[in-house]
Amino acid sequence: MSAGHGHGHGHGHGHGHGPARPGWRARLAHAVRPHSHDPADSLDAALEASAVGIRTLKISLAVLLATALAQAVVVAFTGSVALLADTVHNFSDALTAVPLWIAFLLGRRAPTRRFTYGFGRAEDLAGLFVVAMIALSAVVAGWQSIDRLLHPRTVEAPVAVAVAGLIGFVGNEAVAAYRIRTGRRIGSAALVADGHHARTDGFTSLAVLVGAVGVMLGVPAADPVVGLVITAMILVVLVGAARDVLGRLLDAVDPALTDAALRSLRAVEGVRGVEDLRLRWTGHRLRAEVAVLADPGLDLAAAHDLAHEAQHALLHGVPKLVAATVHVGPWVEGVAARDPHAGVAHHPTPAVLPGLTGA
Template sequence: MRQESAHVLVRRRVVDLADALTAVPLGIAFLLGRRAATRRFTYGLGRAEDLAGVVVVLLIAASAALAGYESVTRLLDPRPVDHLWVVAAAGVAGFAGNELVARYRIRVGREIGSAALVADGLHARTDGFTSLAVVAGALGVALGFPLADPLVGLGMTVGILIVLRDAAREVFGRLMDAVDPDTLDAAEHTAARVDGVRRTGYLRMRWTGHTLRAELAIGVDPVLTVGQAHRIAHDVERRLVATIPRLSAVTVHTAPHEG
């Protein structure tokens, strides 16, 4: 019995170690993202952060697989657990710590536009769920229901899979250049209000690390000189960069527009 309670605590420490290790690919990605663009990598290395996000998603998937495997194993081969209150106390502490870390990472990730950091925060939340499962399982066993531990574990596995879906949506959406449609609407509205812009055409945006880049077409008076059209394009770029959060650069194409 003592071996089993020790196994639960060791497994908890292994999960915490896996959570800490996610800081390694993220740290490397952030350092690479700061490097200046080169003739080979003309947009810099901001995409390294997206790759780090994929690593985090894979770790969340591994957590779900481990939780499911352990739960099924214990359901088929129930084993007693001693020192229940010690296990429960460790679980409560683990849940509280991981949830605080998760909220901080998610908040900062949203602020700086980092899908990878948001995914890492969600990963910390899955660890919190695992700790919560330990607590619920220990309480169930203490109340005389030995199957509570594996059944709660299966429920937490489902919860981790839900978190995995959210994290994968963040990371793979970024890899596929997904941008909030409201951001595009705001950019089009801002560009249309610049003096000299008669219409706005196509608008494309994509993330590179923490920042957005955009391409926009605008229509101007056909009698304008090249210099005048260029000044309008520059005004559009300056206004967009000042207005749209995380937007760092805009390529503005001008075309004559009658009317």
């Protein structure tokens, strides 16, 4: 017995999302404003999350472009390689909003007979572009810094350079906080990673201040040296961003989500054990496929009801979950007289998580 409906999780209810039973206030609110389990509500919630992500990208793109343009004007007059490295990185960071924007638009399209899960994975592919842009900015910044060490140039107006570095920090930090907050709220790893990228850019902009101060103190080499430091910091960001993006492409999830799903399922009355559990992100939407064990004496209607109770528990207990497919199998103490899975035993099956079976 399986049940697999995509449920919207924007219930607007008053109780928490853990496995515990709701209190009397929550039950009263539920009676007045019952949960909606129409698949259309799940689509509406997903579309709303995409719209929020697009709005965030629009605003952050405008802020970063204005920041980078202001820095570029100072570079043209001062010739600071440290500021140039930071400006190039800020431009690249601004441009990463474009593929993410396109990915959010694609993710809003309905599933088709060819793309039955929809187009949410476009968001993860856009993350690859983000990683590529970070790598490119590291190469450009490093090359410019080494070239300036080999061919020194006088940095003019170091005070203006310092001010431009401060502008870069303020602009990037504002964008970072906005992207991270929105990304966490809608469950977009790509947007969160891009926010952390912007935050690191802000700190590298502060490093430009150090180079400018070094020039004012009579140490011209401080400028390209700081450019190399910025390059190293970009490489650190590159490693973290690549790990997160590739993890999503390999269906990695936070183990805390897996634990939350198990707690929710095991708290459902009638669930004797969890036989299998799969969680997968498709962009900023989380989906689940689970197999639970129940009393073999249940009739079809009771097994169907139990599957829906398990779905309901998952939607409450696992953040950002929009759909769950639940298979109900028989729980047999000891050795079963008949293997309930004998009909498909000759087909290869993927390994399951260890230690799942049992309540």
